[in-house]
Amino acid sequence: MAMAMGDDDHKKKKLHAIMISVPYQGHINPFVNLALLLASKGILVTFVHFEAVHHRLSSFHNLPPAGFNLFAGSGLDIRYTTISDGLHPLDYDRDIHFEDYWKIIMLQFQPRVDDFVGTLIxxxxDFAHFLVADTVFSWPAATAAKYGLVNVSFWTQPALIFTVAYHLDLxxxxxxxPYTDDGxxxxxxxxGVKSINSKDLMSFVKEPxxxxxxxxxxxxxxxxxxxADFVLHNTVQELESHTLSALSEYHPTxxxxxxxxxxxxxxxxxxxxLWSETDCTSWLDSKPPGSVLYVSFGSFVHTNKELLKELANGLLLSGVNFLWVIREGILGSGGGAAVPEGYEEAVGSRAMIIPWCNQVKVLSNPSIGGFLSHCGWNSTVESIWCGVPMICYPMLYDQPTNRKLIVDDWTVGINLCDGDRVDRIEVADKIKKFMSGDTALRLRNQAQTMKKILKNAVEIDGSSTTNLxxxxxxxxxxxxGHPVNTS
Structure with a gap:
């Protein structure tokens, strides 16, 4: 951990946060907002995007890369810059080649970021520098130690995931x-974890x-x-108080x-x-309140044609209105049509299928009655914030554990399938029960209760505002150079 710098000259220096996120949508959004939060508190921020992400964003705005500044118009003291991941060309598909790409980030990125941070310092x-890096990186501790920086780790997922992974040695x-048993x-x-079933462990815990x-x-x-010197969590104290309390025994949390x-x-x-957004407002406004099921598997996971086929037919048989996001590349390198031929004609006006959208804007529309979700953390938080219950189909990484929170702990959702196999008849039955009747009423009432907890947390005297x-x-x-208050 970094040592305090206590000389009088240093005390006059303005704090400067060097912020680096992993290059994925679910991490970028929280990092951007944390940058705005820190800058609004009078801290100078240098926000570092990967060049490939910068290139992709600037192309959406039809701007040359040199003319794109993510924080334009904020009015805050935020400097925006980029770093190369060492891989070319910039439009190489890093998502499809995730394994190869992440190996480069893990094994080759640290010298690059060391040089970058050193040059920046x-x-x-004239500034007092500290590092705010994504927990998912493995290099921040070494880089912070090299330059004597305070090391702030920002965890963008729930505290439950953090504490399970924190205790892998235990x-x-x-x-x-690894947990390899079938039962x-x-x-x-x-x-910090009262009990967790092995089926709810993150996918990486179940493999060597x-x-x-x-x-x-x-x-x-x-x-x-x-x-790390400090760990920030993108969660709410009231939702995970037991877990957070236990983590505070190891770090200022x-x-x-x-x-x-x-x-x-x-x-x-x-x-x-990172994707162009379709405006669905007119279509949503044409539907009755609470009648539309929003379907999305997020910005990163890949799936297969068989699953999408059963899901598509289940949605068709359910008879409900639905808005379905099927982003480009969701089938991975296999490609091909994501839904059966003639499907959009079969569902007609009760469905809209799009490549991407502003998810919060969609979830905030009164016509939305539920969210069929992969249980990514951003999607989970956004759904709760909007008071929308979830029907859950987790796939990998943190998603099975997020499902536990959604369905078992917070009771704002149900499972799409009772087993491992996705069957169109079961999908249709689950969706019909989820969207109407006693189940729908109970879930929507609980979602409103959870919504209030999140809303209260960010008020002036709320727990998250106070914790920041x-x-x-x-x-x-x-x-x-003063003692840190960890109470």
Missing amino acids: RSNP MKQHHHY DEEINYIP METRIINRSTYEVFREVKK YAIGPVNFAKNLPPIAMARS DRFIHDLKAKMY
């Missing part, structure tokens, strides 16, 4: 990592470290995050979420989405 000697001692087993020894690069990377990430909905942040002129202020106070104490 040397060219700005799970290994109990022969639960269900309750795991009740992880600090050597199987995929993400497994090896995650183990190293959570070994290195133990060296702050639940500051949902940062995407922090109050009084200035708008920014440039869109941050406490973090900045403790950060200044650490940076300027």
